[in-house]
Amino acid sequence: MDLARLRRLNLFGVLQALRGSAEPVTLTELAALTGLSRASVDDLTGELTGQGWAVEVSPAPGSVGRPARRYRFRAEIGHVLGIDIGAHTVLVSLADLGGTVLTSARRPVPPGIGRADRLKAVDDVVDRCLADAGVDTSQIWVIAIGTTGVVGPDGEVTVAWAAADWTGVPLAEHLRDRCMGAVLVDNDTRLAALAEQHLGAARSAQDVIYLHAGLHTSAALIVAGRVHRGSGGAAGEIGTFPVIPWATAAERLAQCPVIPPDMPVRDAAAHVLSAAREGDTTAMKAVNRYANDLALGLAAMILTVDPELVVLGGGLVHSADVLLPRLRDHLEPLCLRLPDLSPSPLGDDRVALGAIRRAIDHVETTYLAHNTRPSPRT
Structure with a gap:
């Protein structure tokens, strides 16, 4: 050498x-x-x-x-942005090169708005986050984005189900002028799994399934200590298989008769789980059916990967005490070996935290390892 x-x-x-x-x-x-x-x-x-x-x-x-x-x-020598573009919310977090979050900004967005309006919301939240921190784009080294849908290698959303008019959006290209270096785009559930690996329940595990249980159901894989994308970025999208009822699981849970009239859809499933916790028999039956719906897809993934751990995340993780025992009961007869089941300890910013981790990893391999910094765009 x-x-x-x-x-x-x-x-x-x-x-x-x-x-x-x-x-x-x-x-x-x-x-x-x-x-x-x-x-x-x-x-x-x-x-x-x-x-x-x-x-x-x-x-x-x-x-x-x-x-x-x-x-x-000197972590303050540069910054990264972690962005979570969900069907209902846009969240932007700014961190230094040590991964410490300095400030965040959030905005709710309707799931049915068009592409232009959603991108405008992303731009506005980025602007607000940078203004709050007194940071401009010349100080942003890398942006990492978690978005609903399947993401191709060029940062374009190739397929999206949860957000209207989102298939085909060139996210990396749209935000390229907002930083000095790369714009990295990945599926939001996969970045949530990355956050679990570094900050949450999966820190000591090598093979993990991350299950997002919320308004939509999705999953991500950690295999041999690495978050697994697959050759086309579609690893973990087992919910698209029509035999598995993941696509309708949350909707069916939200149709339980215990839900009061006019309750927002976002609150309905959590209300059913809360009623089940209190012993309501109708709610308990609905939650049991929901757990069975989740188990049908999850068991297939467990049998394929043989993970040591399944982490429950998403909006319904707050009811893990109600959901996980029932999920375990439905999984046990379907699996040769039942892995540990654990709720995520992270909050609703888990996707943005995973995006920050992805950006910091890129800074390390691209800049720190070669003792260089991103050059100004010309």
Whole structure:
């Protein structure tokens, strides 16, 4: 290996050690983390500081004598945007290069609005998020977007069921001028699974099925520690198989007679689950049927992947205490081995958090690993 490449690898190792530390670290600590000599770390840290990737911080409180120099990664050197474009909501979160969310903006949108209006809502929420943080597009390195539907490799939505007029929308192209680097687009459920892998219930698991249970039912796969897209970005879309009742499961649950007149559709399923928790027999039958509908598709995926864990996410995760026991009962006779079932601990921003993680991964492999930064667009 030539010396220039070796130095670049060592620089990246020191940079990663700085970025991975929650607190400022000394040269001695960096040497221990990287396996390099203290003299090498001193030299490399000086180079990173000169380039703006690292900064020396004040001595630790209470230090006596000659305090050790301490350094931290300059996460504020750039930013990423994580965007969740759902059928009913647009959410935009801004994070620094350490993945810390600095601000978020959200707007409800009707599922039946046209493409132009939905894209206008996305633009408006992006503008509001950036304005709230005092950040402009020249400081955005990467944008990652989670959207309903199947997404092709060029960032175009190839098929969408939940949002009107959304099939064929060129999302990556639409937002390309809003950042310095790449615009990455993926399915929203898949990015929610990525958030679970890094921040939620799936942190210690290698093979996972993420089940989104809400107004729509969908799933994503983590196989051998990696979120699985498939060759065309359609992995996990088992709900499109007409034999499996995922497409109508939430709608049938929302038609339960216990629902009061004029209750919004978004609240109906949660109301039925709440009534089942209180012992209403009609609601309990509806929830049992819903759990059976979910189990029919989920069992096929479990038998295919043999995961160690199934994570329940989506809007109905708040009723996991009611839903998961019934789901387990319906899965058990269908599966050779029943995996653990766990509710997601993450909130309604899970897709945006997964998008941020996707953007940070791209920053790491594209920029940090090569000691470069995105160039201004011409």
